[in-house]
Amino acid sequence: MARLPRALEELIEELSRLPSVGPKTAQRLAFHVLRSEAGRAEALARAILAVKTRISQCEVCFNYADGRLCAVCESGRRDGLVICVVESAVDLLAIERTGEFNGLYHVLHGVISPIDGVGPGQLHVPELLARVSAGQVQEVIVATDADLEGEATAVYLSRALAPLGVRVSRPAHGLPVGGDLEYADELTLARAMSGRQTF
Numbered sequence: 427m428a429r430l431p432r433a434l435e436e437l438i439e440e441l442s443r444l445p446s447v448g449p450k451t452a453q454r455l456a457f458h459v460l461r462s463e464a465g466r467a468e469a470l471a472r473a474i475l476a477v478k479t480r481i482s483q484c485e486v487c488f489n490y491a492d493g494r495l496c497a498v499c500e501s502g503r504r505d506g507l508v509i510c511v512v513e514s515a516v517d518l519l520a521i522e523r524t525g526e527f528n529g530l531y532h533v534l535h536g537v538i539s540p541i542d543g544v545g546p547g548q549l550h551v552p553e554l555l556a557r558v559s560a561g562q563v564q565e566v567i568v569a570t571d572a573d574l575e576g577e578a579t580a581v582y583l584s585r586a587l588a589p590l591g592v593r594v595s596r597p598a599h600g601l602p603v604g605g606d607l608e609y610a611d612e613l614t615l616a617r618a619m620s621g622r623q624t625f
Contacts, residue, residue: 488533488550490515498531505529510567511554513537517607524616537575538582546582558590565593567622573604584625595622
C-alpha cells in the first residue's frame with residue numbers, strides 16, 4: 427500500500443481525534459486542507475491557535491469568553507433571578523437558539539459520574555451554590571441531559587440547593603431520554619423550557 431507523506435498522515439491522525447470524525451472523514455478533511463490555498467490553511471491554523479490562547483472561562487458562569495465575562499453575563503438585559511444550569515457551553519447555545527430563556531446560566535463542564543471519578547468538586551457546583559447563596563436568585567433550572575449521569579447530577583443539585591430556599595426546576599419532558607441537549611431541535615427545546623416543572 428502506498429504510504430502518505432508524514433505531514434499528511436499526522437494531519438489525518440490529529441483530525442481523526444475530533445469528535446464524530448472517523449478515519450475516512452479525517453482523510454477527506456486533510457486532503458481538502460492540502461488542496462486549499464495556503465492562505466486558507468493559515469487562516470484555519472490561526473483560528474485554532476486563537477481559540478486556545480484567547481478564550482477562557484467566564485468568571486461568573488464558566489461559559490466561554492474572550493474577556494473576564496461572557497456576553498450573557500455582560501448583558502444588562504438578562505433576568506438575574508433565574509439561573510439555568512447546563513453541562514456544557516454547547517448546551518447553553520442550544521437553549522439560546524430557542525429564544526425562550528432570558529435568564530443567566532451556569533456551566534458545569536461535565537456531570538457527576540462516579541465511574542469516571544467525577545464528583546461535584548470536579549465540576550463548578552461549589553461556585554453555583556455560592557452564586558445562589560450570595561444573590562437574589564429565585565429559581566434554578568437544572569437543564570442537564572436526560573441520561574443516567576445527567577439525572578444523577580440533577581438530583582444532587584436539587585438536594586444541594588434545597589436548603590437555600592430557591593425553586594429548583596427541570597425542563598419539561600419532551601427531550602428524548604438518553605438524548606443530548608445539543609442535538610435537540612429548537613422547537614423541542616423551546617417547549618421543554620417553557621413547560622418546565624418544579625422538582
